[in-house]
Amino acid sequence: xxxxxxxxxxxxxxxxxxxxxxxxxxxxxxxxxxxxxxxxxxxxxxxxxxxxxxxxxxxxxxxxxxxxxxxxxxxxxxxxxxxxxxxxxxxxxxxxxxxxxxxxxxxxxxxxxxxxxxxxxxxxxxxxxxxxxxxxxxxxxxxxxxxxxxxxxxxxxxxxxxxxxxxxxxxxxxxxxxxxxxxxxxxxxxxxxxxxxxxxxxxxxxxxxxxxxxxxxxxxxxxxxxxxxxxxxxxxxxxxxxxxxxxxxxxxxxxxxxxxxxxxxxxxxxxxxxxxxxxxxxxxxxxxxxxxxxxxxxxxxxxxxxxxxxxxxxxxxxxxxxxxxxxxxxxxxxxxxxxxxxxxxxxxxxxxxxxxxxxxxxxx
Numbered sequence: 001x002x003x004x005x006x007x008x009x010x011x012x013x014x015x016x017x018x019x020x021x022x023x024x025x026x027x028x029x030x031x032x033x034x035x036x037x038x039x040x041x042x043x044x045x046x047x048x049x050x051x052x053x054x055x056x057x058x059x060x061x062x063x064x065x066x067x068x069x070x071x072x073x074x075x076x077x078x079x080x081x082x083x084x085x086x087x088x089x090x091x092x093x094x095x096x097x098x099x100x101x102x103x104x105x106x107x108x109x110x111x112x113x114x115x116x117x118x119x120x121x122x123x124x125x126x127x128x129x130x131x132x133x134x135x136x137x138x139x140x141x142x143x144x145x146x147x148x149x150x151x152x153x154x155x156x157x158x159x160x161x162x163x164x165x166x167x168x169x170x171x172x173x174x175x176x177x178x179x180x181x182x183x184x185x186x187x188x189x190x191x192x193x194x195x196x197x198x199x200x201x202x203x204x205x206x207x208x209x210x211x212x213x214x215x216x217x218x219x220x221x222x223x224x225x226x227x228x229x230x231x232x233x234x235x236x237x238x239x240x241x242x243x244x245x246x247x248x249x250x251x252x253x254x255x256x257x258x259x260x261x262x263x264x265x266x267x268x269x270x271x272x273x274x275x276x277x278x279x280x281x282x283x284x285x286x287x288x289x290x291x292x293x294x295x296x297x298x299x300x301x302x303x304x305x306x307x308x309x310x311x312x313x314x315x316x317x318x319x320x321x322x323x324x325x326x327x328x329x330x331x332x333x334x335x336x337x338x339x340x341x342x343x344x345x346x347x348x349x350x351x352x353x354x355x356x357x358x359x360x361x362x363x364x
Contacts, residue, residue: 008230012184015039015350017203022079023079023080023081023158024049024053024061024079024080024081025053025080025081025082025157025158025161025162025165026156026157026158026161026195026199027050027075028050028199028202028203029046029047029050029203030044030046032047032049032050033045033046033047033051033200033282034046034063036049037124037129039071039074039075039212041071042360045067045246047231048064048066048067049064049104050203051079052064052066054165054203054204054205056268057165057169058080059080059165060076060080060140061075061076061078061080062075062076063333063345065155073208079103079161081158081162082162082165082166083100083101083102083103083108083159084100084101084218085098085099085100085101085165085166086098086100086101086107088101088170094114094116095112095114095144096111096167096170096171097110097111097112097172098110098111098112098163098166098167098327099111099162100162100163100166102135102155102159102196106135106152106153108131108132108155108159108163108182108183109162109166109182109183110127110129110130110133110163110166110182111129111130111167111182112126112127112129112167112170112171113127113128113129113130114126114128114146114171114173115128116311126176126177127167127168127171127173127174127176127177128165128176128177128178128179128293128313129163129164129175129177129178129179130177130178130179130181130182131160131163131164131170131178131179131180131181131182131196132155132160132161132163132182132184133154133155133180133182133183133184133185133186133189133192133193134152134153134154134155134183134184134188134189135150135151135152135153135154135155135183135184136149136150136151136152136183137149137151137184137185137236138151138185139185139216139250139251139252140251141216141237141239141249141251141252142248142249142251142318143239143281143283143312143315143320144315145315151184154184154188154189154190154192154317155184155192155235156363157192157195157196157199160180160192160193161195161196161199161200161204163182164178164200164204164206164309165204168209174205175204176206176210177206177208177210177211177212178200178206178210178211178212178352179211179214179235179255180193180211180212180213181212181214181235181285185215185216185218186213186214186215187213187215187218187221187222188218188221190221190224190225193213197211197213197230197232207323208230208231208232209231209232209233211218211232211233211349212232212233212277213225213232213233213234213235214235214237214279214307215235215236215237215250215253216236216237216250216252217236217237217253217256217261217262217264217328218252218256219255219256219260220264220265222265222267222268223264223267223271225265226271226272227259229271230272231274233274233277234268234272234276234277235276235277235278235279235308236261236265236276236277236278236279237250237281238279238280238296239279239280239281239287239296240253240258240287240288240292241292241293241296241299242258242295243257243258243259243293245286245287245292246258249283249286249287257352258299258364261276262303263301263327265287265303266303266304269303269304271306274303275304275306276303276305276306277305277306277307278300278305278306278307278308279308279309280296280308280309280310281310281311281312282309282310282311282312282322282323282327282328282331283312283320283323284320284321284322284323284324285321285323286320286329288323289330290328290331290334292331293331293334293335293336294338296335296340297335297338297340298326298333300340301338301339301340305340305341306341306342306343307335307340307341307343308342308343308344308345309331309332309342309343309344309345310342310346310347311323311328311343311344311346311347313347333345
């Protein structure tokens with residue numbers, strides 16, 4: 001599915017009017033202004049509509065009280081493009097996971113992750129949303145629950161943006177960060193992902209450097225993504241320090257060798273001037289040994305990058321285990337000794353089936 005086009009079609013009831021092909025979510029203030037004028041409304045209604053969609057999170061045009069009752073009645077059936085809440089679960093750490101039902105009945109996951117000023121205390125200082133970009137995922141990574149469920153379709157621009165508005169509405173707090181790390185491979189849905197990034201930045205008002213796009217690595221797509229010269233963060237799911245091991249964990253690595261992926265990542269740094277974040281899921285006894293840490297260090301030496309180590313969140317479908325804290329710390333120490341910037345990112349909301357695909361598989 002490509003990004004929803006903002007073009008006009010003739011209204012069969014009134015040939016002199018034209019309508020924006022729905023949904024409205026994802027449209028800029030200029031596009032919404034054009035649309036309201038095509039409906040015979042004054043231009044300032046476009047700015048009002050923009051505010052009600054993005055700042056107030058309205059779900060129906062009939063609920064916009066600044067519009068006349070007559071016009072609200074006329075446009076009541078035009079969809080804004082919001083999803084329906086299918087299921088919601090809250091973990092003890094405050095993480096909330098949602099299953100959202102789309103207009104065609106498909107179910108996707110999104111996660112709201114609050115960060116507190118101090119652990120467990122004080123006001124919420126940050127709210128991160130993990131969004132999906134596809135229904136399912138075609139990459140079939142061996143350790144990932146999403147890949148076990150198969151792939152259905154790409155998400156449209158409005159279906160990505162809607163996830164952020166849903167979390168914002170539920171938490172009653174502005175979203176500060178968005179990570180494209182949910183269901184799906186973002187760079188297999190580049191057109192809609194780019195459109196959603198633009199909308200989240202310019203319309204929802206989230207800073208570009210607070211947006212992160214994660215990819216397992218698709219040949220030539222990182223280079224193409226770099227050509228947009230965005231200020232967003234690129235995160236590459238590496239998960240292995242050599243080709244043989246990566247092929248066992250990530251089927252697509254068979255046709256896209258690690259050396260080629262790293263070359264493309266270096267080009268990304270040269271084009272954008274921004275470092276690459278490498279995600280590395282630690283699997284006990286598989287890729288978490290000292291020799292793996294040394295090998296990873298060799299791959300990234302001299303690279304403008306940062307490594308996020310992610311202790312594995314077990315799923316029922318496979319037997320991979322999470323390494324213990326001593327093994328994790330030993331891996332960290334080796335990377336630091338080799339002057340590799342590293343952070344350990346522990347999964348949030350484990351009690352809420354937080355691994356991508358787990359909740360959808362159990363509740364769909």
